[in-house]
Amino acid sequence: MTKKPRYSRQRDAILEILKNDDGHIEAPEIHRRLRKIHPKLSLATVYRNLAQLESLKKISSIKNDSNINFFEIYREPHHHFVCEKCGGIQNLTYPTINICTSCISPHSNFKINKVATTLHGVCESCNVSQKLLNITKSF
């Protein structure tokens, strides 16, 4: 139905960055990295292509609590941990919880595209620096 998009050097480079990264990257970071080789690349182009790639299910995105969108190459569905302090995102390697999808199917007229389980809290490194701060405060 939806036809295949035309090739673009820029989109290809964006996808390549994500293929070779095992984390979750922001659009401006992708832009920064590609600028070294494609000095004319526009940030708007990065955003436009990321949106397109996501709708083609080649990549996926997740937002942190500050509404910043992080992108990664499409992987097996998995869950995420979002740090409330630094905004960093980490993968959780526990099996996907599919029960929701099957549970809601009785509500037949819903169309479910994505199930996201996200834990919010304070990550290891932020937690440690928090503790250190408390110690120094007590003096």
Place this chain on the structure above:
Amino acid sequence: MTKKPRYSRQRDAILEILKNDDGHIEAPEIHRRLRKIHPKLSLATVYRNLAQLESLKKISSIKNDSNINFFEIYREPHHHFVCEKCGGIQNLTYPTINICTSCISPHSNFKINKVATTLHGVCESCNVSQKLLNITKSF
């Protein structure tokens, strides 16, 4: 540790709106409703108090795909359905999945504050109007 906040007529009214609503409301909607009785209420005040009430666990919030924050009175933990078309949010009445919390606890230095499972898709009413649109297009 954190001391109880001072009483405020505005905060009380905001909480009252949420207590008497079973849905998920945006800050501007709360503002609109309260303006009828408190014409001088500032939208910034609504946002500030919603943030405070949430940190006191009296209310909770969830964002739709357009980053708009919806608020509700604190309830038993539950999951949500977010419509990609209209941005509306609905509760899912299936039992909370706690396994993630217990699974990750071995990663001891994480602090988990919130577990959110959210389904993204097209809600019943949007789905129906989508179908009607397709029918009219085929003429």
Place this chain on the structure above:
DNA sequence: AGTCTAAATAGTATTGATTCCTACTTAGTT
């Protein structure tokens, strides 16, 4: 190989929910 056109891009302006700022007000303690 040249022509054509819809899709893509660069660069910039705009959006819009939320937060910040500051002078003023007020709850509540002494």
Place this chain on the structure above:
DNA sequence: AACTAAGTAGGAATCAATACTATTTAGACT
């Protein structure tokens, strides 16, 4: 009644993301 830290109103600022527009380009078709 006086004091003060917390809260408010109103408006400005923020900033990730999107919209806009003139220009370029992939790739289809002669």
